[in-house]
Structure formats: C-alpha cells, structure tokens
Amino acid sequence: MPITSKExxxxxxxxxxxxxxxxxxxxxxxxxxxxxxxxxxxVALFLKIQKNELPVMTGSLYSYFLSMCKNMAxxxxxxTPSACALDENRNDSDFEPIQDDKIEELESLxxxxxxxxxxxxxxxxxxxxxxxxxxxxxxxxCNHILWSFYWDGLSHRAIADMxxxxxxxxxxxxxxxxxxKFSDFIKKVIIAYDRR
Amino acid sequence: xxxxxIYNEQIDRFLKGKMTTDEEIRFKAEIxxxxxxxxxxxxxxxxxxxxxxxxxxxxxxxxxxxxxxxVVPRRRNWIKISSIAAAVAAVVILSGIGGSNLYYRxxxxxxxxxxxxxxxxxxxxxxxxxxxxxxxxxxxxxxxNAQEGKDxxxxxEELSKLYALTKDDYVxxxxxxxxxxxxxxxxxxxxxxxxxxxSIILCDMSTSCSENESIMRLQKRLxxxx
Numbered sequence: 001m002p003i004t005s006k007e008x009x010x011x012x013x014x015x016x017x018x019x020x021x022x023x024x025x026x027x028x029x030x031x032x033x034x035x036x037x038x039x040x041x042x043v044a045l046f047l048k049i050q051k052n053e054l055p056v057m058t059g060s061l062y063s064y065f066l067s068m069c070k071n072m073a074x075x076x077x078x079x080t081p082s083a084c085a086l087d088e089n090r091n092d093s094d095f096e097p098i099q100d101d102k103i104e105e106l107e108s109l110x111x112x113x114x115x116x117x118x119x120x121x122x123x124x125x126x127x128x129x130x131x132x133x134x135x136x137x138x139x140x141x142c143n144h145i146l147w148s149f150y151w152d153g154l155s156h157r158a159i160a161d162m163x164x165x166x167x168x169x170x171x172x173x174x175x176x177x178x179x180x181k182f183s184d185f186i187k188k189v190i191i192a193y194d195r196r
Numbered sequence: 197x198x199x200x201x202i203y204n205e206q207i208d209r210f211l212k213g214k215m216t217t218d219e220e221i222r223f224k225a226e227i228x229x230x231x232x233x234x235x236x237x238x239x240x241x242x243x244x245x246x247x248x249x250x251x252x253x254x255x256x257x258x259x260x261x262x263x264x265x266x267v268v269p270r271r272r273n274w275i276k277i278s279s280i281a282a283a284v285a286a287v288v289i290l291s292g293i294g295g296s297n298l299y300y301r302x303x304x305x306x307x308x309x310x311x312x313x314x315x316x317x318x319x320x321x322x323x324x325x326x327x328x329x330x331x332x333x334x335x336x337x338x339x340x341n342a343q344e345g346k347d348x349x350x351x352x353e354e355l356s357k358l359y360a361l362t363k364d365d366y367v368x369x370x371x372x373x374x375x376x377x378x379x380x381x382x383x384x385x386x387x388x389x390x391x392x393x394x395s396i397i398l399c400d401m402s403t404s405c406s407e408n409e410s411i412m413r414l415q416k417r418l419x420x421x422x
Contacts, residue, residue, distance in 0.1 A: 007258050039303065049259065061255050096212045098244060103211065109227050110237045131246035150244050151251045176201045183239045
C-alpha cells in the first residue's frame with residue numbers, strides 16, 4: 001500500500017534547497033537543470049515507494065535520494081559531454097557513512113556509562129531519552145550539520161555546498177561548536193539525573 | 197586548533213573508517229589513557245545513537261504503509277482519490293505526475309514567485325521616467341498582487357484588460373511592458389489555481405515573446421501539472 005504523498009512532499013520540500021545547492025556545486029554545468037533533475041528524482045523515488053521497490057537501506061532515505069539525483073545528473077552530463085561536465089576538483093567521496101563496526105569498537109572501549117560506577121539501566125535510559133529530546137530540539141545550523149554528517153553520512157564538503165558555507169572548514173568549525181554545545185548538554189543531563 | 201577539535205576530527209575519521217591501521221592502534225591507545233578523550237568519545241556515541249533513533253523513527257513514519265488520502269487537482273476539478281490502490285496507480289500512470297502533483301504545484305508557484313522578483317525589478321528600471329507615476333504605481337500594485345496572490349479576482353480582471361490592449365494593433369501604449377503584463381497575468385492565474393489559463397497566456401506570449409527563457413521554464417513546469 002502506498003504512503004500518503006503529503007508526507008513525501010514534506011520530505012521533498014524540506015530537502016529541496018540543500019539538494020539543489022549541492023547539485024549546483026557538484027555539477028556547475030547543469031545549474032539550469034538541477035530543478036528538473038530534482039523533480040525527476042522525486043517522482044522516481046515516489047514511484048519506487050509506491051511499488052514497494054525500495055532497496056534495503058544501508059544509509060538514510062535522504063542519502064539514497066541524493067544518490068538518485070547524482071546518478072540522474074551524471075547521466076545528463078554523459079549525454080551532453082560538451083557541457084563541461086563536473087567540477088574537476090571534486091572526487092566522489094561525498095558519501096562517507098559512519099561504520100557500524102567502528103561504533104561497536106568504540107563502545108567496547110569506552111562503554112556507555114558516563115561515570116563508571118553508574119551502570120544501571122535506568123540511568124542509561126534517562127540519558128538516551130534526554131539525548132533524543134536534545135536531538136529533536138537541535139536548532140540550525142547544528143541540526144543541519146550533525147544530522148547530515150552522522151545520519152546521511154555526508155562529507156563536510158557536501159554539507160558546506162548544501163548549506164551555502166564558504167568551505168568545508170566552515171562546516172567543520174561549526175560542527176565542533178555544535179559538539180561542544182552537545183557536550184555541555186550531556187553534562188547538564190547528568191547533573192539533572194544526580195539531582196533527581 | 198584546540199584539543200577538542202583535534203579529537204573531534206580524529207573520532208570522526210575513525211568512525212568513517214578513514215584511519216590507517218597504525219593510526220587506529222595509536223588512537224585506541226590514546227582513548228584508553230586519556231579520560232578527556234574517552235568522555236568525548238562517549239558524547240559522540242550518545243549523539244550518534246540519539247540521531248539514529250530519532251531519524252530512524254522519522255523515516256519509519258515516512259515509509260509506513262498508510263491508506264492514501266491524497267487529493268489531486270486536475271484542471272480545477274478536485275478529484276478525491278479513493279483508497280483503492282489501483283486507482284492511485286492509474287492516476288500515477290495517466291497523469292504522469294501522481295502524488296507529486298502537490299510538489300509540482302509548489303514548484304510552479306515557487307518558480308513563478310522567484311522569477312517575478314526579477315521581472316518586477318526589470319520593469320521598475322525599464323519604465324523609470326517612461327510612464328506617469330500614477331500609471332507606474334497602478335501597474336506595480338497589480339504586479340505585486342499577482343506575485344503575492346492578493347486580491348486575485350480584481351488583479352486578474354485588470355491585467356486581462358491590459359493584456360488585451362497589448363494585442364490591439366491600434367493601441368501601443370502598453371506594448372513597452374507587454375511582457376510584464378502577460379507574465380503577471382499568468383502568475384495571477386497560477387496563484388489562483390487556474391493552471392490552464394496560465395498556460396494559455398504563456399503559450400500566447402511565447403509567440404510574441406519568442407525564445408523567452410522564463411516563459412519556457414514556467415511553461416515546462418506547468419506542463420507537469422496539466
């Protein structure tokens with residue numbers, strides 16, 4: 001059974017601008033066509049969902065959709081080789097997903113207990129619940145950058161293109177600030193738990 | 197670069213599998229002996245886990261099977277799609293636009309609005325001093341209303357009269373800004389939901405304003421709705 005289009009339209013509307021920005025940066029010769037590419041990819045994704053033909057996701061839905069856009073743009077470039085093709089300074093490393101086995105390695109190294117004596121499940125549940133709320137309430141640019149980096153598995157270069165930053169260093173610097181804020185948030189959560 | 201930002205970068209490189217084996221060994225040893233880094237790694241793991249939980253839930257919600265409730269407008273007749281999947285599929289195939297119609301309408305309106313900013317700006321520059329201030333204000337008001345979807349019945353009526361004048365060989369007063377009149381009449385129709393009328397105006401304009409890129413692009417977007 002298909003999903004409602006209202007929700008997909010929201011998904012497309014939310015992700016439209018950053019996708020267009022990214023495609024313009026990645027395929028400068030296609031800047032007049034990126035809207036059409038986006039639309040075609042949107043329809044293709046819609047139909048895939050309708051027909052239940054989505055593959056098993058290894059990343060986020062957005063990273064899958066972005067790959068569709070990129071493939072369509074590449075096809076267009078290949079059809080029109082004179083269109084000066086890609087930005088030659090780019091490579092194809094914009095997708096850099098977080099690897100599950102690396103997460104597990106780190107988990108086994110540090111554990112999830114903030115203070116070593118506090119290992120009870122209620123404590124971990126509390127932290128997780130607060131973190132989920134913290135993630136939901138994240139404001140721009142932190143939500144844009146951290147979600148894109150850790151969920152969509154995008155590089156800082158791609159994120160910079162998507163959100164109109166001057167360079168990937170700006171995205172990195174901003175990400176560091178956001179992580180520092182998040183660390184402060186975690187400290188407060190722990191204090192709040194201790195005071196309960 | 198502060199220690200934290202160096203550590204942050206190292207953690208990310210590790211998580212994305214971009215470290216060499218030697219680097220990984222050194223990094224893990226550093227985590228084992230450095231409490232500050234250990235804490236930072238924990239915070240990363242909390243963050244990633246939190247993001248994954250929230251976003252997974254969002255995507256599951258997005259992809260969860262539901263009965264379609266889409267209302268698809270076709271040539272101003274609102275057709276409520278039944279809950280029968282076959283009917284949805286038929287609309288998808290026949291219209292070629294399916295449930296993304298809402299998206300396309302949004303796209304058309306957005307393109308019309310954005311391009312109107314440029315058209316209005318060009319109009320202000322081109323007609324400065326060429327028409328009376330009163331006429332200039334009247335046209336600017338009509339154009340702005342068309343762009344922003346205000347007072348549409350009156351705006352469409354007035355722009356239609358002006359557009360008719362641009363077609364009259366004996367009246368050339370409006371000819372200098374015939375393009376703007378036609379453009380904003382089409383935009384007013386779009387904002388009023390009358391995509392057919394907008395398309396007719398644009399087709400008519402494309403003979404008189406041949407090869408105009410904005411018209412062609414708007415027409416192309418409209419064709420996905422009609």
